[in-house]
Amino acid sequence: MSSACGNNSLLCSHASRRAFLTSMAALGIGSSLPLSRLSAQEKAFRIDVHGHMTPPIVLETMGAASLGNFAKWTPQIAIDDMDKNGIATAMVSVPPHYEPELVEKLARPSNEFAAKLASDHKGRFGTFAFLPMPHVDATLKEIAYVFDTLKLDGVGMYTNYGDKWIGDPAFDPIFEELNRRKAVVFTHPITANCCGNLVKNVGDATIEWQTDTTRAIASMLFNGAVMRYPNVRVIFSHGGGTMPYLVERFTAAARTPKFKDQFPKGFAAEAAKLFYDTAWTSNPVAMGALSKVVPLSQIVFGTDSPARTMADHVKGLAECGVFDAKQMQQIQRENALTLFPRFKS
Numbered sequence: 001m002s003s004a005c006g007n008n009s010l011l012c013s014h015a016s017r018r019a020f021l022t023s024m025a026a027l028g029i030g031s032s033l034p035l036s037r038l039s040a041q042e043k044a045f046r047i048d049v050h051g052h053m054t055p056p057i058v059l060e061t062m063g064a065a066s067l068g069n070f071a072k073w074t075p076q077i078a079i080d081d082m083d084k085n086g087i088a089t090a091m092v093s094v095p096p097h098y099e100p101e102l103v104e105k106l107a108r109p110s111n112e113f114a115a116k117l118a119s120d121h122k123g124r125f126g127t128f129a130f131l132p133m134p135h136v137d138a139t140l141k142e143i144a145y146v147f148d149t150l151k152l153d154g155v156g157m158y159t160n161y162g163d164k165w166i167g168d169p170a171f172d173p174i175f176e177e178l179n180r181r182k183a184v185v186f187t188h189p190i191t192a193n194c195c196g197n198l199v200k201n202v203g204d205a206t207i208e209w210q211t212d213t214t215r216a217i218a219s220m221l222f223n224g225a226v227m228r229y230p231n232v233r234v235i236f237s238h239g240g241g242t243m244p245y246l247v248e249r250f251t252a253a254a255r256t257p258k259f260k261d262q263f264p265k266g267f268a269a270e271a272a273k274l275f276y277d278t279a280w281t282s283n284p285v286a287m288g289a290l291s292k293v294v295p296l297s298q299i300v301f302g303t304d305s306p307a308r309t310m311a312d313h314v315k316g317l318a319e320c321g322v323f324d325a326k327q328m329q330q331i332q333r334e335n336a337l338t339l340f341p342r343f344k345s
Contacts, residue, residue, distance in 0.1 A: 044082075044087070045333050046087040046333060047088060047090075047091070047300075047337070047340070048082075048087050048310065049235055049302050049336055050235075050277045051078070051091060051304075052093060052305065052307065053113075054073040054094075055106075055109060055113035055114070056109075057106055058094055059071060073306050077306075089125065089340075089343050090125055091125075092117070092125055092128065093128040093186055094106070096189065096190045100134070103135065104132045111152065114127035114152060118152075118153075127152045127154075128152065128156035128184075129154070129156060131155055133161050134170070136170070136173050139174050140173065143155065143178065147181055153184065153340055154183055154185060155183060155184075155185055157185055157186070158189070159213055159216035162193045166219060166220060168223070175225060175228070178229065179229035182233075185233065186235045187236050187237060190209070190212065191212070192215075195208050210242050217241070217271070217274065218250070221262065221270050222254075226273055226274065227270070233339055235276070236275065238304075239280075239290045243271070244289035247293050251268065254270075272295055272298060273298075274294075276300070277301065278299065278300070278302050279303055279313065283316055283320055284320045287322040287323070288320075297335055298335070301333075317332070
C-alpha cells in the first residue's frame with residue numbers, strides 16, 4: 001500500500017476520496033470497490049428486493065431444523081449485513097417453506113410481525129405479505145388487511161400451489177383484487193407436487209426451483225394473466241429461472257394462432273412487463289442472457305439473504321462485466337424505486 005501511496009496521492013488523501021470514486025465510476029468500476037473504502041452515506045444505496053425474514057410463528061411452527069439459515073435470521077443480523085454491503089433497504093418475505101394446511105395459521109401473525117419490523121426499523125425493511133393461498137376467500141380477506149390496516153408494501157406468492165401455477169384461472173379473483181389495488185407481487189419458487197426429488201442427491205432448489213419459476217412465468221403469460229391484470233407488478237426471482245434460455249421456444253409458441261390474443265406484439269413485449277431479480281444469477285452468463293431478453297428497467301437487485309450472502313451478490317454483479325456504472329445504479333436502486341417510491345427519501 002505504501003508504494004501505491006507514493007505513486008498516487010489520490011489513494012491516500014481522504015479529501016480526494018470523492019474525486020477518486022467519481023473517476024472510477026466514470027470508468028465503470030466504482031461498484032467493485034471494497035465497501036470498507038466507502039463512507040456510510042455512500043454505502044447505503046442498494047435496494048434488495050429479494051430478502052427474507054423469519055417471523056417467530058414460522059420458526060415455532062416449522063422448526064429450526066427445516067429452516068436452515070433462515071432459523072438464524074434476526075433483524076439486527078440482517079441490518080449489520082446490509083450495512084456491510086451497501087444495502088439501504090431489504091424487501092423481505094417469509095422463507096419458501098410451504099405447508100398448505102398451515103398457511104392460514106401463519107399468515108396473520110407473520111404479516112403483523114412484518115408491519116412491526118418495518119415500523120421499528122424505518123426505511124431499512126420493506127415487506128411482502130404472506131398470503132394463505134390457495135384458499136381464495138381467506139387470501140382476499142388477508143389482502144384487505146395487509147393493505148388497508150398494516151400498510152405493507154406488497155404481497156408474496158409462491159410460483160405454484162401444489163398442482164396450480166399462479167397464472168391459473170383459479171386465482172383470477174385474487175389477481176383481480178391485486179389489480180384493483182395496483183399491487184406489487186413478489187414471487188418465489190417452491191417444489192410443485194409433480195416434481196420433487198427428481199434428480200437423486202441434488203436438492204430441488206438447485207435445478208427444479210429455477211424450472212418452476214419458468215412454469216410460473218409461462219402460466220402468467222400464456223394464460224393471459226399479464227394482459228388481464230396490467231396494474232399488477234410482478235417480480236420473478238432468480239433472473240426469471242430458465243426463461244431467458246428458452247426464449248426462442250417461447251417466442252415461437254407466442255406466434256401460433258392459439259396464442260395470438262395473449263401476445264399481440266410478440267413474446268418479448270409481454271415478458272418485458274414483468275420484473276426479474278438478480279439473486280443466484282449475478283454472473284456473466286445469466287445476466288448477459290437476461291439483459292438481452294428484457295429491458296434494463298425490468299432487472300432489480302436481489303440477494304436471497306440469508307439463504308445466500310449479500311456480499312456474494314454485490315461482488316458477483318459488480319464483476320460480471322455486463323453492466324456499466326450507470327446501469328449498475330439503475331439495477332441496484334432506481335428500478336426498485338419505480339415499484340417502491342416511498343424509499344426515495
